[in-house]
Amino acid sequence: MKYATFHPDGTLNLRLIKGTHVIPDDAIEVDSVLWQKLICEADGIWTLGTDGEITKQPFPVIEQTREDIERLRLGAYAEPVSGSDRFFAEANRMQVMGEPGWEAVRDAGIKRFNEIQALYQWPE
Known part of the structure; x- marks a missing residue:
């Protein structure tokens, strides 16, 4: 079983595996498809919405001087x-x-x- 925890602002904090890590009470269990995305897709910011849905937001565009x-x-x-x-x-x-x-x-x-x-x- 695989889990994720999130910072108070809703951004991804930790990815945890039961039996390897201590799973905190506020951890959310994730299925294998989402787990694979959480560990492989580093092209955005993973967030937990108020509805409990985990989604990836694009990185903000910062103009260069x-x-x-x-x-x-x-x-x-x-x-x-x-x-x-x-x-x-x-x-x-x-x-x-x-x-x-x-x-x-x-x-x-x-x-x-x-x-x-x-x-x-x-x-x-």
């Missing part, structure tokens, strides 16, 4: 494996040391830079 987008872009540019900064640093080093092929590395950096800007677009 320019500062939020700038922070995301800077982090993505500097990411050691998939960022654009690594290409520019390598191209710069190659050019200074007279190594061939630095233009292709620079172009890869420009391409990745543009991809990051497209991924994190400025808010309207």
